[in-house]
Amino acid sequence: MDIIITGLLLGGTYALIAFGLNMQYGVARIMNLANGEFLVLGALAAFWIFVADSISPILTMLIVAPLAFFGNWVIYKALLMPLVRRAKNKGQLEVDSILATFGMSFALVGIMVSIHGEYFTYSYLAEPFEIVGETFALNRIVAFCFAVLIGVALWLWLFFTRPGMAMRAVSVSTEASGLVGINVQKMSALAFALGGAVTTMGGTLISTFITLDASVGVIFTMKALIIIIMGGVGDIRGAIVAALILGLVETTVARLIDPGLTLAAAYAIFVLVLLFRPQGLFGRKPT
Amino acid sequence: MSHENEFKSLVWGAVLLVLAACVPLVANGYWMSIALTIAMFTVLATSWSLFSGPTHYISLATAAFFGVGGYLVGTGMSDYNMDFWTMVAIAPVVGAVLAFLIGIATLRLSGVYFVIFTLGLAEMIRTLVSWIQNNFTGSRGLYVLTDLTEADIYIYLVILAAVVYLVGWWVNRSRLGFALRIIGNDETVARHVGINTATSKVILFTFSGFVAALVGALIAPRYTYIEPNGVFSPEISFIVVIMALLGGTGRLWGPIVGVIPFALLQEYINANYSNYSTLVMGIAFLVIVYFLPKGVVGRIEQLLARRGRSTW
Amino acid sequence: MVATVLSVANATKRFGGLVAVNNLSFEVHQNEVMGIIGPNGSGKTTMMNLISGALSVSEGSIGLNGRFISTLTASQINQRGIARTFQLVRVLPGLSVVENCMAGMVFGHRRLWGDQARYEAGKLIERVGLSGKEAVPVGSLTYIDQKRLELARALASSPKLLLLDEWLAGLNPTELQEGIDLIRSLREEGITIILVEHVMDAIRSLCDRCIVMAAGSKIAEGSPGEVLADPEVVKVYIGEDV
Numbered sequence: 001m002d003i004i005i006t007g008l009l010l011g012g013t014y015a016l017i018a019f020g021l022n023m024q025y026g027v028a029r030i031m032n033l034a035n036g037e038f039l040v041l042g043a044l045a046a047f048w049i050f051v052a053d054s055i056s057p058i059l060t061m062l063i064v065a066p067l068a069f070f071g072n073w074v075i076y077k078a079l080l081m082p083l084v085r086r087a088k089n090k091g092q093l094e095v096d097s098i099l100a101t102f103g104m105s106f107a108l109v110g111i112m113v114s115i116h117g118e119y120f121t122y123s124y125l126a127e128p129f130e131i132v133g134e135t136f137a138l139n140r141i142v143a144f145c146f147a148v149l150i151g152v153a154l155w156l157w158l159f160f161t162r163p164g165m166a167m168r169a170v171s172v173s174t175e176a177s178g179l180v181g182i183n184v185q186k187m188s189a190l191a192f193a194l195g196g197a198v199t200t201m202g203g204t205l206i207s208t209f210i211t212l213d214a215s216v217g218v219i220f221t222m223k224a225l226i227i228i229i230m231g232g233v234g235d236i237r238g239a240i241v242a243a244l245i246l247g248l249v250e251t252t253v254a255r256l257i258d259p260g261l262t263l264a265a266a267y268a269i270f271v272l273v274l275l276f277r278p279q280g281l282f283g284r285k286p287t
Numbered sequence: 288m289s290h291e292n293e294f295k296s297l298v299w300g301a302v303l304l305v306l307a308a309c310v311p312l313v314a315n316g317y318w319m320s321i322a323l324t325i326a327m328f329t330v331l332a333t334s335w336s337l338f339s340g341p342t343h344y345i346s347l348a349t350a351a352f353f354g355v356g357g358y359l360v361g362t363g364m365s366d367y368n369m370d371f372w373t374m375v376a377i378a379p380v381v382g383a384v385l386a387f388l389i390g391i392a393t394l395r396l397s398g399v400y401f402v403i404f405t406l407g408l409a410e411m412i413r414t415l416v417s418w419i420q421n422n423f424t425g426s427r428g429l430y431v432l433t434d435l436t437e438a439d440i441y442i443y444l445v446i447l448a449a450v451v452y453l454v455g456w457w458v459n460r461s462r463l464g465f466a467l468r469i470i471g472n473d474e475t476v477a478r479h480v481g482i483n484t485a486t487s488k489v490i491l492f493t494f495s496g497f498v499a500a501l502v503g504a505l506i507a508p509r510y511t512y513i514e515p516n517g518v519f520s521p522e523i524s525f526i527v528v529i530m531a532l533l534g535g536t537g538r539l540w541g542p543i544v545g546v547i548p549f550a551l552l553q554e555y556i557n558a559n560y561s562n563y564s565t566l567v568m569g570i571a572f573l574v575i576v577y578f579l580p581k582g583v584v585g586r587i588e589q590l591l592a593r594r595g596r597s598t599w
Numbered sequence: 600m601v602a603t604v605l606s607v608a609n610a611t612k613r614f615g616g617l618v619a620v621n622n623l624s625f626e627v628h629q630n631e632v633m634g635i636i637g638p639n640g641s642g643k644t645t646m647m648n649l650i651s652g653a654l655s656v657s658e659g660s661i662g663l664n665g666r667f668i669s670t671l672t673a674s675q676i677n678q679r680g681i682a683r684t685f686q687l688v689r690v691l692p693g694l695s696v697v698e699n700c701m702a703g704m705v706f707g708h709r710r711l712w713g714d715q716a717r718y719e720a721g722k723l724i725e726r727v728g729l730s731g732k733e734a735v736p737v738g739s740l741t742y743i744d745q746k747r748l749e750l751a752r753a754l755a756s757s758p759k760l761l762l763l764d765e766w767l768a769g770l771n772p773t774e775l776q777e778g779i780d781l782i783r784s785l786r787e788e789g790i791t792i793i794l795v796e797h798v799m800d801a802i803r804s805l806c807d808r809c810i811v812m813a814a815g816s817k818i819a820e821g822s823p824g825e826v827l828a829d830p831e832v833v834k835v836y837i838g839e840d841v
Contacts, residue, residue, distance in 0.1 A: 018519050029398055031402075031403075033406075044319050052464025079473075079497050082577070083576070091343065091397070094341075094397075095343055095345060095398060095399065095402075096576055097579075098345065098399070098402055099345070099532075099575065099576045100572070100573065100576045100577070102525075102569075103568075103569045103570070103571070103572025103573035103575075103576060104569065104573070105289060105569070106362045106525075106565050106566065106568045106569030106572060107566055107569030107570060107573070108567035108569070109565050109569070110563060110564075110567075110568075110569055111566065113562065113565060114562050114563070114566075117562075218406075218410075218521075219410070220409075221405040222403070222406065229403070230399065248318055250535060258418060258422070260414055260417060260418045260421070261412060261414065261415070261418055263407070263411055264411050264414055264415050264418070267407060267408075267411040270404070271392065271404075272408075274393060274396060274404065275392055275402060278396050278400065
């Protein structure tokens with residue numbers, strides 16, 4: 001029972017991170033391998049600010065979000081749009097954006113390592129909290145609650161506003177969206193920036209209960225990728241369900257078998273999805 | 288290529304081979320070590336580009352196969368008292384089987400899934416191997432003790448490089464090479480002209496896994512002490528990709544053009560600014576994507592073509 | 600009794616809730632040129648994709664010379680003798696003109712290679728009107744020349760059935776006449792062809808028979824003259840009460 005709730009708490013936070021990548025890949029069609037590094041940046045910021053001034057990471061999150069938004073916007077416009085313009089087909093854009101974001105992720109890791117090479121962690125709300133008679137870490141619960149809050153806000157925006165609808169349209173078909181008058185380029189840039197901001201916020205939240213270091217971004221990128229592929233690219237329900245499943249599986253494996261095997265477990269899920277349902281749980285079968 | 292041109296390239300190849308084999312005669316310890324690194328990456332980058340070049344499926348699995356090769360030698364010799372050469376014979380077969388399984392699982396899907404899958408593969412195998420070691424075999428590192436000198440290993444790798452070049456040369460002239468080029472241009476068309484795209488891709492990918500594992504096995508004695516974090520380092524995958532793309536995958540001898548300068552650059556960075564090696568790799572990727580999408584060789588060929596001279 | 604080359608029986612294709620092809624049945628006979636016409640979105644290209652194996656049927660079956668092909672992959676279907684061109688021209692930019700043409704004859708049931716394949720490719724290049732352009736980079740070819748190249752590639756496999764998906768689209772009047780003449784000459788060689796087209800002149804002058812699709816279903820079948828005079832067909836193209 002304890003495992004289930006912890007797993008769900010973890011999964012909920014993962015869902016937020018996957019949300020970010022989902023917007024970048026599902027809408028802007030950029031497979032952003034530097035996504036994990038932005039997560040780490042968010043975490044690093046929370047760490048610094050907490051250690052320096054004891055300011056709550058939640059507040060840091062609010063500061064960091066617009067910065068991340070702006071940063072990702074610039075990256076999209078300056079580095080990624082030239083690739084979009086240059087690509088002759090979708091496949092080439094994917095390869096190019098993978099290599100470019102790869103390069104970015106290395107550059108970011110390199111910069112972060114030279115600034116802060118060691119592990120960083122801090123103690124925030126590391127108190128016990130009771131639910132249904134079992135105790136859990138308060139920080140995990142708070143992180144989960146905020147992840148849900150942000151997720152719901154995003155969901156409302158996507159489904160109840162015009163720009164949100166435009167964004168969903170672009171994720172279904174860039175051609176068709178263009179034909180109905182949506183400015184695909186602007187939407188893509190917006191999605192990329194928003195996705196980056198969301199991921200960074202997720203990083204701030206996750207730093208409250210997980211120890212990170214500068215090089216761990218790639219593992220989070222992998223997990224986010226596994227989640228969105230398992231849920232179906234572009235599909236929000238799917239990503240949430242997949243994230244919860246991943247959180248549950250990881251926690252179960254960590255507690256019952258061995259914490260060293262969590263990545264292998266995530267991978268195993270990934271392989272199963274690729275083998276049996278590559279379009280994901282909720283994805284449309286490719287035509 | 289006409290017969291005359293083919294003959295010329297074979298002669299060139301033989302000459303370069305002989306020159307490469309003479310390196311141990313003139314090089315001292317430091318340069319021998321660099322030559323060995325260059326030889327290792329030449330084999331890895333060239334075999335990588337035989338698959339990833341024409342199909343544009345960027346494989347990041349090199350470290351996984353390389354690690355498997357090195358690890359099998361390590362565990363075989365350390366834990367089971369096997370002979371070095373026996374393990375060198377077994378390792379590539381295991382690498383090939385692993386590549387085959389990965390290939391049939393992922394190559395049916397689009398290139399993106401393949402890249403992502405291979406991205407985490409080395410890391411996943413590393414955690415798995417570490418776990419097995421911690422819980423079952425006890426030791427963390429494995430000793431590989433042989434009489435081989437760096438020069439010996441160098442010669443073996445040069446021979447292996449020659450084999451890879453021959454295979455590449457043969458593939459390029461064959462239907463299989465033609466099929467791969469078509470697949471890389473437009474996979475739908477490839478299917479509609481009767482190519483079994485999955486089979487073609489799997490064959491080449493299996494070969495690259497075979498070679499990478501063999502390299503990992505052969506070079507294990509150089510490190511003497513094999514450790515999962517070392518042999519399965521994802522850096523190996525990234526460096527191989529950078530080198531091959533930097534040189535250019537359009538020609539068989541493209542990758543080596545990327546290997547030599549980048550290996551030297553790495554040496555220099557590691558010696559003087561080791562904190563920045565990751566940053567250097569990032570910049571290298573960005574330079575390739577934005578300025579040299581077809582690699583140095585490809586760029587030179589483009590410039591020559593524009594000047595009106597025919598390329599060979 | 601003329602042999603039936605292709606028989607489509609109750610073919611249906613669904614994409615989730617959308618039925619793109621609805622219970623379609625028709626036959627194509629040896630040496631015939633069959634036209635498939637209909638307004639945009641009626642499912643014509645989807646039907647071609649079902650025949651060529653690019654998509655699989657949700658229901659129904661397709662047979663080539665008496666053997667089922669609806670469960671085969673596109674490359675297997677090509678091996679059995681079906682070749683096609685695509686609505687949006689798909690030439691191979693990284694290969695030369697000759698290699699593009701050769702691509703069609705290397706892997707199919709012909710399996711030519713080397714000098715012989717190059718020779719045959721050369722003949723086909725001449726046949727489709729591309730002589731003299733062998734050294735032009737494929738990406739620099741004009742639109743109609745790219746279409747010719749794609750046709751050469753399709754012909755390279757000596758197909759039993761040739762599928763032309765809006766091959767005449769986007770051509771100016773001169774090119775269009777050249778294109779129609781080219782297809783007519785193929786027909787005179789005895790190749791069986793299915794033509795998806797919007798250009799009515801082509802349909803009238805080339806097709807022996809045609810079927811009309813609308814919203815995935817067949818609404819008419821017969822000679823071009825009959826079909827184009829059918830009031831149902833007119834309604835579907837132009838609207839009610841003309």
